[in-house]
Every structure is written in structure tokens, then in C-alpha cells.
Amino acid sequence: EAGVVQSPRYKIIEKKQPVAFWCNPISGHNTLYWYLQNLGQGPELLIRYENEEAVDDSQLPKDRFSAERLKGVDSTLKIQPAELGDSAVYLCASSSPGNEQFFGPGTRLTVL
Amino acid sequence: AQSVTQLDSQVPVFEEAPVELRCNYSSSVSVYLFWYVQYPNQGLQLLLKYLSGSTLVESINGFEAEFNKSQTSFHLRKPSVHISDTAEYFCAVRNSGYALNFGKGTSLLVTP
Numbered sequence: 098e099a100g101v102v103q104s105p106r107y108k109i110i111e112k113k114q115p116v117a118f119w120c121n122p123i124s125g126h127n128t129l130y131w132y133l134q135n136l137g138q139g140p141e142l143l144i145r146y147e148n149e150e151a152v153d154d155s156q157l158p159k160d161r162f163s164a165e166r167l168k169g170v171d172s173t174l175k176i177q178p179a180e181l182g183d184s185a186v187y188l189c190a191s192s193s194p195g196n197e198q199f200f201g202p203g204t205r206l207t208v209l
Numbered sequence: 210a211q212s213v214t215q216l217d218s219q220v221p222v223f224e225e226a227p228v229e230l231r232c233n234y235s236s237s238v239s240v241y242l243f244w245y246v247q248y249p250n251q252g253l254q255l256l257l258k259y260l261s262g263s264t265l266v267e268s269i270n271g272f273e274a275e276f277n278k279s280q281t282s283f284h285l286r287k288p289s290v291h292i293s294d295t296a297e298y299f300c301a302v303r304n305s306g307y308a309l310n311f312g313k314g315t316s317l318l319v320t321p
Contacts, residue, residue, distance in 0.1 A: 140253070153308060195307065
């Protein structure tokens with residue numbers, strides 16, 4: 098069974114540029130999460146989807162971050178414009194309802 | 210909100226020695242606890258979990274953790290570590306919305 102797929106694995110951009118990350122969850126997993134992991138820290142939830150509905154986006158900085166999960170499968174997380182402090186690893190995870198989360202390899206973003 | 214505290218940021222240990230990585234959680238009526246491992250440039254992998262039942266949970270690679278309600282702890286142990294166990298270890302608690310609240314991580318460094 099394929100795991101959670103994320104792309105790109107690495108991204109380097111100039112500040113003020115837009116950037117997008119893509120996640121393909123494990124087949125059949127209705128719940129999808131985006132986490133932010135700063136260097137030397139544990140992951141922090143940005144947004145959680147149940148199918149195509151964002152049910153918890155309280156930690157998403159909505160002035161520059163947006164996310165979507167069309168058709169309840171793949172998801173895209175966007176930052177526009179990026180700031181230096183956005184340099185981090187962005188992790189996607191998925192689960193079936195109430196079960197353990199499986200994580201993708203993450204996208205490492207560097208903002209110059 | 211439920212939270213966990215990992216008491217050690219780094220734990221150096223010699224190969225074949227025992228190790229304990231400490232994790233304390235905030236008290237709650239019911240709590241679901243997890244240990245994840247993260248190897249360099251990889252996503253998080255579930256090591257073991259406590260949902261209910263036996264307070265001692267084991268992983269397939271020799272790690273175990275004990276849920277201790279009186280001490281609000283969920284420490285991770287291994288009787289004999291290998292070089293390949295070198296990684297970052299994260300303790301996490303599931304919140305009411307099923308997302309995970311992670312600790313800051315403990316870096317385990319195993320040397321010959």
C-alpha cells in the first residue's frame with residue numbers, strides 16, 4: 098500500500114514569492130492534516146480536513162496561508178506571500194476516522 | 210488543551226546500553242498517547258500507541274512504553290539500543306479533534 102505522498106520534497110524561494118505544496122493521502126483515508134514543523138520543534142497542526150471540509154483551521158494564518166482539498170482526496174497548501182519565518186518542514190498526514198495518523202516525508206521550505 | 214512535555218532535548222547513549230526517553234502529559238479524563246520516530250529527512254513513523262487496556266505497550270523493534278496514570282507519564286524505553294536507533298523521538302497526545310499535540314522531541318544519539 099502506498100503511503101502519504103508529498104511534493105515537492107524541497108523548495109527554495111525568495112521572500113514575497115508564492116509557494117504551494119501538494120499532498121496525496123493514503124487511499125481511503127477521509128481525514129487529512131497539515132502540520133508545520135519548525136527546526137528543533139515538534140509538528141504543530143495547521144489544518145484538518147474531514148473529506149473536503151476543513152473542520153479545524155484555527156491555527157492556520159489566514160492572511161497568507163490557504164488550503165484546499167477538492168473532491169476530498171488530494172490537498173494543496175499555499176503560502177502567498179512567503180516570509181523568512183515560513184522556512185520549515187510542512188508535513189501532511191492522513192487517517193481513517195479515529196485511527197492513527199500516517200505521515201508523509203514532508204516538504205522542506207527555505208525562504209531566502 | 211491536552212499537551213505533553215518531553216523532559217530531555219538530547220539523550221546520548223552507548224550502543225547496547227538501555228535508554229529511557231521521558232514524556233509527561235497533562236492530566237485528563239481520557240488520554241490517547243503516541244510515540245513517533247523521525248529519521249533524518251524523513252517523515253514521522255508511529256512507534257507505539259496507548260489507547261486503552263494494558264498500560265505496557267510494545268513496538269516491533271524492541272521499544273516499549275508504560276502508561277502511568279498516577280505520574281501522568283508515558284516514558285519510552287529500550288533495554289539495548291543500536292546505532293540505527295539514532296533519531297528524533299516525539300511524544301504526542303491526541304486532542305478532542307483527533308489532531309496530535311506533539312512534544313518538542315528528544316534527539317537520541319547512539320554511539321559505538
